[in-house]
Amino acid sequence: MRTSTLVKTAGPFLLLTFVYFIVGFLTTVNGQCQGPLKIAFLSDVTENKNSLATLVSFSFFLGYLLNSSKTGRMIDRLGYKKTLIRSMIVMVMGVAFYLASALCAEYCSDVTIGIGGDMVPIGYFVFLLGSYLMGTSAAMLQVVINPYIAAYPLPGTQAVQRMNFTCAVNSIGTTIAPFFVTGIMFAGVSLDSVSASQLTLPFLVMVLVIAFTTWTTSKANLPDIEGTRENASDKPRRSIWSFRHLKYGVITIFF
Template sequence: MAGITNSAPSAAPPAAGVGAPGGGSYLGPLMTVTMLFFMWGFITCMNDILIPKLQQVFTLQNWQAMLIQTAFFGAYFIVSFLYFAVSVTKGDPILRIGYKNGIIVGLVVTALGCLLFLPAADLHSYGLFLGALFVLASGITVLQITANPYVSILGPPESSSSRMNLTQALNSFGTTIAPIIGGYLIFDQVSGAGEVTAESVKAPYIGLAAALLVIAVIIKLARLPRLTGDDGAGVVAGSGALRHRHLVLGIICIFMYVGGEVAVGSMLINYLKLPQIAGLDESGAKHFLSFYWGGAMIGRFFGAVALAQLRSNGVKYGIMAVIAAVTFGAVSVLYDLNQALIILGLITVNFGVLLLGRFIPNRTVGLYATAVIVLLLIGTFGQGAVAMWAVIGIGLFNSVMFPTIFDLAIKGLGVHTSQGSSLLVMAIVGGAIVPPLQGVFADVTGDVQLSFLVPLLCYLYIVYYGFVGYRTRALS
């Protein structure tokens, strides 16, 4: 997986460590690219704050509010489909312009989408908000297509799952703090105004646009290694990626995973408002949404350590213990001891399931999906604190799924790696389809709690992929 061009082969990545061809290091470029993962994680999770906010502003039903996710993740499908169509007929665009230029294009388009929130708020137009989200997500789609395979090949193949989990942990850090910052700016700052308007969404998205443009300048000035044909050589047409069975099944798996994860996060605030669960208001529920996404961050740090090529398991356990201790301390200080103890208990269960997986990527995915199914059943049919914390704990087990499924699906694709990546990113459209389906279920049945059976079906397929579907086989 050193490169994805069929011209003269690129210098192979080192067998261990972070050394780059020519004696350099991949560590600097890897740290630079991780900024992208943080930013799109932050922006994606802001949708979970926008849903209840715009639902208030425009008096929307659940399924109408979930169109926020449809507009956002629908862009993933449309832009990725167009990318795939171009790669089939004209050759891979990323191999033509290079990963660096592809990243810059994605950042600029994402910033433009953020700025479109200004006229949407001024004109009080829900449709324009959806259009702004579509543009914003189109830019993030380009970032996903370029950055995910870039991280996978930015070092030795045997530690690619570890790198993917590490960068996705930074993505999850963005999703963890987004509910806190976004909730404060969008809800708390206007809680006493007495008038429900969309004005409060303008400042956060102006700030995001500015940050994205600054990162684009940093990427432009950064020296990123040209691993896979940045000179345009070796660009090939055709749909050869689809000949790989594990990729095709992986595309379905990404669809199911993103659909399930986003559906749970999108409905979580409304779930916590239920009197039989917690009876919280939006402002009170936002930090529990942060726990949900924060669990994914902690789990991905665990995954990065577990799947890394370290000297011994003792070193891995020690690092994980430190991560758990820091998490416990942070929650104790920021919130209270009782919540910290509950989270520590969930982390302990997560670690136990990780041990059962024996640090094998596909096995870990299968077991984590099984754990999520159990938690969803508790959240669907239980009540009170037990049901609440079961759903919040799903974040911990979601953690390694996306980066590990992505890495499993693109293994062995060679020249078709970025084409396969575009197909996997296209499958993120699951986040546009599954949440509205859950919203419709909740509206039709009048039962938000029972609607969690919809994402449960998604995780059943992930169990299959983790234990069976990941195996590399060519389609006849």
């Protein structure tokens, strides 16, 4: 009976861990694409090349800034599973915009927008929107998964063990992403010869994988965990900033 319960509860836990792997993987892929994007989308840009390349990371983390707190309220209103599915749908949309940007560069390279004397391909702005959506989805997924994994009733485990395992898998995704970018997306091609058309197939594969994972997650049994959502009548007894480990943690991660 205990083995059956463990198998039944381990499935959703491993599924969420895989989703967290994707978060770490795509966060790094987004950053690793800055250099190739300079060549693929901004090769003819002179005055604002570095600023436009940096906007890729800026737009990604803007999603964190603008949408993290909204996700917490969404969890209270909709529950963990529905919020998780919505977060993954945003991720599918983000990668779909990545794919669309590659297609724009391949088939609409003549369509440009003027910025400060530079003519910037429309594909760059499509990728920028995709980057924002990816940052939004990464922020939403972290807000959903972290407390859920900590409270998830997996027999024979403690919260710190579950969090350590999930974060380790997330770090594996972060570690292998650069090898994916250099070894698969731009395999055998020097940086100054990169073309946006090389992004099409990898982005298409990622769209399909994440869409399938989203569908699988929607079918999985992810029970809502009691005591982890705020009720309308609940009032915090103290400020979160009164916890020293949180306050010092925020300062540390900033630096």
